[in-house]
Amino acid sequence: xxxxxxxxxxxxxxxxxxxxxxxxxxxxxxxxxxxxxxxxxxxxxxxxxxxxxxxxxxxxxxxxxxxxxxxxxxxxxxxxxxxxxxxxxxxxxxxxxxxxxxxxxxxxxxxxxxxxxxxxxxxxxxxxxxxxxxxxxxxxxxxxxxxxxxxxxxxxxxxxxxxxxxxxxxxxxxxxxxxxxxxxxxxxxxxxxxxxxxxxxxxxxxxxxxxxxxxxxxxxxxxxxxxxxxxxxxxxxxxxxxxxxxxxxxxxxxxxxxxxxxxxxxxxxxxxxxxxxxxxxxx
Numbered sequence: 001x002x003x004x005x006x007x008x009x010x011x012x013x014x015x016x017x018x019x020x021x022x023x024x025x026x027x028x029x030x031x032x033x034x035x036x037x038x039x040x041x042x043x044x045x046x047x048x049x050x051x052x053x054x055x056x057x058x059x060x061x062x063x064x065x066x067x068x069x070x071x072x073x074x075x076x077x078x079x080x081x082x083x084x085x086x087x088x089x090x091x092x093x094x095x096x097x098x099x100x101x102x103x104x105x106x107x108x109x110x111x112x113x114x115x116x117x118x119x120x121x122x123x124x125x126x127x128x129x130x131x132x133x134x135x136x137x138x139x140x141x142x143x144x145x146x147x148x149x150x151x152x153x154x155x156x157x158x159x160x161x162x163x164x165x166x167x168x169x170x171x172x173x174x175x176x177x178x179x180x181x182x183x184x185x186x187x188x189x190x191x192x193x194x195x196x197x198x199x200x201x202x203x204x205x206x207x208x209x210x211x212x213x214x215x216x217x218x219x220x221x222x223x224x225x226x227x228x229x230x231x232x233x234x235x236x237x238x239x240x241x242x243x244x245x246x247x248x249x250x251x252x253x254x255x256x257x258x259x260x261x262x263x264x265x266x267x268x269x270x271x272x273x274x275x276x277x278x279x280x281x282x283x
Contacts, residue, residue, distance in 0.1 A: 010247060012092035022162045026097040027089060033101075034085035037108055041078035044071050044115060051122070063281070066221040067121035070279070073229035074111045074118065080236045081107040087243055095163055095250040096242060099261065102159050103239035106265045107232050109148040109155075110272030114228050116141050117276045121221075124281060134281060138191070141280055145187045145273050152269055153180035156262040163258050172259045176266060183270035190278040220279040227275045231268050 014027045051068045084104040091097035120137040123129040156176045160168040195216060 013094040014092060015094040015097060022094060022098070022165075024098075024158060024162060026094070026101045027091050030085045030088035030091075030097070030101060033104070033108075034082045034089060037078050037082035037085060037104075040108075040112070040115070041075055041082060044075045044078060047071055047119070047122075048075060051125075054126075062218075063121050063123075064125035066217070066279075067118045067125060069221055069225045070114050070118035070121065070228070070276075073225055073232065074114050077107050077111040077228065077232035077236075080232070081111070084236065084239045093247045093250050095253060096245065096247070098159060098162055099242045099250075100239050102155060102261065102265045103235045103242070105155050106152065106269040107235050109152050110228065110269035110276075111232065113141065113145050113148050113273045114224065114276045116144050117224070117280050120281050129281070138280055141277060142188070142191050145191070145277050146184055148273055149180060149184045149187060149270065152183075152266045153177060156180075156266040159265065160258050160262040163253055164255060168258075169255070172262070175259075176262060179263060179266055179270075183266065183274065186270075186274050187277050190274055191280065193278075195282055217279065217281070220275075224272075224275040224279040228272050231272050235265075235268060 015022055015025045016028060048068060048071050051064050051071070081104045084100060084107075088097050088100045088104065091100070116137070120134070120141060123133055123137065153176060157173055160172055160176070
């Protein structure tokens, strides 16, 4: 077939017809999602500017630096997700749009939780860390993390069934829900896990609370921030690669590939959420 014949044979599909049992318009929603991510990125940038520009009370610099360390990769991730959603809004290949939105949504789900964790670190940074306030933020973080996990489960399950026209194997649905329950359990475990006891031998003048802040919690925040940056970057690269794959490759995707993409879209952002709740401040 010549290039002109292939061009003539191409039929745009913007997910608006419901062909093949696809019951979600990924292209139609992409513009709104792009704006939403852009607004969130703007708020995160405002928080970064406040942290850099405001002087902290005595002893608050370490807490503010932890919040800043978490906000920076979130700003990059949300801005990238906004750009990727904007690309999806111009799609003419439905399966490609669904795949792109799968990765963009994974970035959004993970970064939304990290943003709340970063805000929680601003409480001790500016002397607002009363036990009631910190406990409320911790509860809010747990709710947001569990809700994001649920949305990831629904997204992964919907992706496999949409691309495979509701003929996904039963074991794949069971695997997605099982993985989601495990991620949800890990989120609760690491959120609830109490901080370890400080060693009896510490640097001179260092209190137990200072040891937890300077050694233990710094390590947790560092792991969470790098996980957010690296996993978000991997998801963004995957979405960018999908944009460049020609339309002819999306007519019939391999079931094994679909199952793998669906599972990875749950487990990868799940790792962001787990490390984020592991790094929350303590009352």
